[in-house]
Amino acid sequence: MVLQKRLDYGFNGYQVPPVPRATRSARRRGFFKKKHEENQICAFDLLAIVAGKLLLDKKIAPSSSNTSADKDQCAVINSAVKNKWQDVEKSLKVEACDQGSSDNNIYVSDLSHVHRQGCSSKESLVTQNDLNLGLASALTKPDCAERSNAERLVSGQTKNEIGTFASKAEGDSSEYREFGDCKSEAATKRAVKDEPHKSGMVQSSTVVNMCNLEDPVVLDAKPPALVSSDSRAKVPACGNHISNSSYPTNQDDLHVVSRDDDENSSGCTHPITTKKLFRPAPRIGDRRIRKFLASKCWKVAPRLKDATVSNSDGNFKPVFRKRQNCYRHQRSERIYPFKKRKHFAYSSPSNSDGGTSCEFVSDLSLKGSNGDASVSRSRMHGVKLRIKSFSVPEFLIEIPESSTVGSLKRTVMEAVTAILGSGLHVGVLLQGKKVREDNKTLRQTGISHNNQLDALGFCLEPNPSQTPPSLSPGDSPFLLQCDTPQPIRRYPPTTGEVHQDICADPEPHVNNLGNYIEIPAMNVEALAVVPAHQKSKRSEIAQRRIRRPFSVTEVEALVHAVEKLGTGRWRDVKLQAFDNAKHRTYVDLKDKWKTLVHTARISPQQRRGEPVPQELLDRVLTAHAYWSQQQAKQQFKHQQAETCLLL
DNA sequence: CTTAGGG
DNA sequence: CCCTAAG
Numbered sequence: 001m002v003l004q005k006r007l008d009y010g011f012n013g014y015q016v017p018p019v020p021r022a023t024r025s026a027r028r029r030g031f032f033k034k035k036h037e038e039n040q041i042c043a044f045d046l047l048a049i050v051a052g053k054l055l056l057d058k059k060i061a062p063s064s065s066n067t068s069a070d071k072d073q074c075a076v077i078n079s080a081v082k083n084k085w086q087d088v089e090k091s092l093k094v095e096a097c098d099q100g101s102s103d104n105n106i107y108v109s110d111l112s113h114v115h116r117q118g119c120s121s122k123e124s125l126v127t128q129n130d131l132n133l134g135l136a137s138a139l140t141k142p143d144c145a146e147r148s149n150a151e152r153l154v155s156g157q158t159k160n161e162i163g164t165f166a167s168k169a170e171g172d173s174s175e176y177r178e179f180g181d182c183k184s185e186a187a188t189k190r191a192v193k194d195e196p197h198k199s200g201m202v203q204s205s206t207v208v209n210m211c212n213l214e215d216p217v218v219l220d221a222k223p224p225a226l227v228s229s230d231s232r233a234k235v236p237a238c239g240n241h242i243s244n245s246s247y248p249t250n251q252d253d254l255h256v257v258s259r260d261d262d263e264n265s266s267g268c269t270h271p272i273t274t275k276k277l278f279r280p281a282p283r284i285g286d287r288r289i290r291k292f293l294a295s296k297c298w299k300v301a302p303r304l305k306d307a308t309v310s311n312s313d314g315n316f317k318p319v320f321r322k323r324q325n326c327y328r329h330q331r332s333e334r335i336y337p338f339k340k341r342k343h344f345a346y347s348s349p350s351n352s353d354g355g356t357s358c359e360f361v362s363d364l365s366l367k368g369s370n371g372d373a374s375v376s377r378s379r380m381h382g383v384k385l386r387i388k389s390f391s392v393p394e395f396l397i398e399i400p401e402s403s404t405v406g407s408l409k410r411t412v413m414e415a416v417t418a419i420l421g422s423g424l425h426v427g428v429l430l431q432g433k434k435v436r437e438d439n440k441t442l443r444q445t446g447i448s449h450n451n452q453l454d455a456l457g458f459c460l461e462p463n464p465s466q467t468p469p470s471l472s473p474g475d476s477p478f479l480l481q482c483d484t485p486q487p488i489r490r491y492p493p494t495t496g497e498v499h500q501d502i503c504a505d506p507e508p509h510v511n512n513l514g515n516y517i518e519i520p521a522m523n524v525e526a527l528a529v530v531p532a533h534q535k536s537k538r539s540e541i542a543q544r545r546i547r548r549p550f551s552v553t554e555v556e557a558l559v560h561a562v563e564k565l566g567t568g569r570w571r572d573v574k575l576q577a578f579d580n581a582k583h584r585t586y587v588d589l590k591d592k593w594k595t596l597v598h599t600a601r602i603s604p605q606q607r608r609g610e611p612v613p614q615e616l617l618d619r620v621l622t623a624h625a626y627w628s629q630q631q632a633k634q635q636f637k638h639q640q641a642e643t644c645l646l647l
Numbered sequence: 648c649t650t651a652g653g654g
Numbered sequence: 655c656c657c658t659a660a661g
Contacts, residue, residue, distance in 0.1 A: 544655065544656075545655065545656085546655095547655070548655095568650070568651090569649095569650090570649075570650070570651095571648085571649060571650085586649075586650085587649085587650085587655085587656090588655075590649095590650075590651080590652095591655070591656090594651095594652085
C-alpha cells in the first residue's frame with residue numbers, strides 16, 4: 001500500500017501519470033487499460049527514486065562523495081530492493097560511478113539489454129533540482145509519515161517551486177518535450193561531451209533515457225540556464241536514419257527531401273539502434289500537448305496538480321513512455337513560427353494573480369474636466385489615457401542560422417500578428433487589482449482625474465470567447481494604433497466596455513472640454529502589472545502550424561505515391577514519399593490530395609498559389625477516379641458478403 | 648494510431 | 655491546416 005502510494009511519484013519531481021481519462025474511443029479499444037499499464041512505474045523508476053536519495057544524501061554530506069561509500073550504499077539499496085521487489089526486474093540496480101568527484105556519480109543501471117521502457121542500458125540520473133531530490137528522498141523513506149511529508153513538501157511551501165519547475169518544463173524546454181526527448185538527450189549528451197568537466201550543464205529533460213545512449217551521462221543539478229538556448233538551437237534531433245531503411249528500395253520511390261529549415265538544423269548524431277520497433281507515431285507528442293493545451297484545462301496554472309494532468313497526456317513522463325522511438329522527434333512541427341506562448345493562463349479569478357498575460361507599460365496622462373453637461377448625473381470628468389506601448393506576451397521563435405534577416409522579420413511579424421489577432425482582450429488594473437466590473441464607471445472604480453491614479457494598468461489577456469480575428473493589420477487595433485499620440489477612438493465614458501479598446505479616449509462631450517486638470521503621469525513602475533519573470537511561467541497553448549505550401553516537387557511525389565498506393569493509405573504514402581519531410585504528416589498529405597483534386601476540377605483561373613502543372617492535375621484526377629472506383633468495388637464486395645451472411 | 652471528412 | 659468521429 002505504502003509502496004503503491006510512493007509510486008505515485010517519479011524520482012525527480014515528475015509524477016507518474018494518473019489513470020488517463022477513458023475517452024470514448026480509448027475505451028472502445030481498451031486503449032485506456034493499456035495506457036494505464038503504460039503508466040505503471042517500474043523497477044527502474046523505483047531505483048531512480050532510490051538513487052535520488054543517494055544523491056540527496058551526498059548533497060547534504062558532500063564529504064561522503066567518494067566511491068567506496070557510494071558503493072556500499074548502493075549495495076545496501078540494491079539488496080533492499082531485491083528483498084522487497086524480488087519479482088520485478090532484478091537486473092536493475094543502482095551503481096556508483098567510479099569517475100567523477102561530484103555528487104552525481106550514481107546512476108541506475110540495467111543489466112539486461114532491453115529495458116521495458118526502452119531505456120538504454122545505463123541510465124544516468126539527472127537530478128533536476130534540490131527540490132526534486134528532496135521529494136525523492138522523502139518518498140524513499142519507509143514510513144507513511146515521511147511520505148505525507150513529501151506530499152506536503154509538494155503541496156505546501158515548495159509548491160511554487162514545483163510549479164516553477166513544472167512550468168519551466170513546459171516553457172523553456174517545451175521544444176524538447178514537444179518534439180521528443182531524443183532531442184534533449186542529444187543536447188544533454190552533447191553538452192556534456194563538449195565540456196565534460198564543467199558542472200551545471202544541462203537539463204531540460206529529466207532522464208537520459210530515450211535514445212540509446214551507451215555512456216552514462218552525469219549531470220549536475222543546477223538550474224538549466226547555462227546551455228539552454230544555445231544547445232537547443234544547435235543540437236540536432238535524432239532519428240533521420242530510421243526512415244529509409246524501412247522501405248527497402250523501390251527504385252521508383254520518390255522521396256521528397258525537404259529542404260526546410262528543420263531539416264537543416266537536424267540530423268542526428270546518434271545512431272538509432274532500435275529501428276522501427278513500433279509503427280512510427282508521427283504526431284503523438286506534440287499533438288497531445290497541443291490537444292491538452294488547447295483544451296479547457298489550460299486555464300489552470302501549472303501547479304503540481306496540473307503537472308499531473310499533463311502527465312496523462314504524456315508530457316512529463318520521459319521515463320515512463322513506452323512506445324518511444326525517435327521517429328516522432330524528427331517530426332514535422334519542430335519549428336513553429338513561434339512556440340506556444342500565445343496564451344497564458346486564462347485569467348484566474350483572483351486579483352493577485354489575475355492571469356494577466358502581458359506586461360504593460362504605459363505613460364498615462366489623465367485629464368479631467370470640470371465641466372458638466374450631464375443631466376441625470378453629476379459632474380463628468382474626462383479621463384485621457386495615453387498608452388505608450390504594450391508589450392507583447394513573450395513568445396519563442398526558432399529559426400535556423402541560414403535564414404535571411406528578412407525571413408526572421410517575417411517570422412517575428414507573423415508571430416506578433418498571430419498573438420494580437422487571436423482574441424486578446426484588455427484587462428484594467430487599478431492599484432494592481434483587476435477591475436472586473438465592466439459596467440462601473442471610471443469614477444466609481446476610482447479612475448478619475450482627482451483620484452489616486454498612481455497605479456492604473458492594463459494588460460493583455462486571452463479572451464476565450466472571442467474568435468481569433470484574421471491577421472490583417474486592421475484587426476489589431478491596439479497595437480497598431482496606440483502609439484499614436486492622438487487618441488484614436490472615442491467612447492462615451494459610460495459605455496462600460498472599456499476593455500474592448502485600450503485606445504479608448506473617453507473624452508467627455510465636446511462641450512465639456514473646458515478645464516482640463518492635468519494629472520501627473522502614471523508611475524510607470526506600478527504599471528508593470530506582471531513581472532516579466534512571471535509570464536514565462538504561464539501555461540502555454542498550442543499554436544497553429546505555419547502554413548507551408550506544397551511545392552511542385554512535393555505534389556509530384558504525392559501524386560506518384562497515391563497513384564501507386566491509392567487514396568486510403570496515407571500513412572504509407574507518408575512513409576514512402578515524405579518520410580524525410582518532417583513537417584508533412586499523413587493528414588497533411590491527405591488534405592493536400594483533397595485540395596489537389598479540388599484544384600484539378602476548377603478552372604485554371606480560379607487556382608491560386610504556385611501553379612501546379614496541368615499534367616500533374618490530370619494525373620490527380622485519373623488516380624482519384626481510379627482509386628475511388630476501387631474503393632467502391634471493395635465496398636460493394638463487403639456489402640455482398642454481409643448480405644450473404646445475413647441470408 | 649489512422650482514416651475520413653467537415654470546418 | 656485544424657479538429658473530430660470513427661475504425
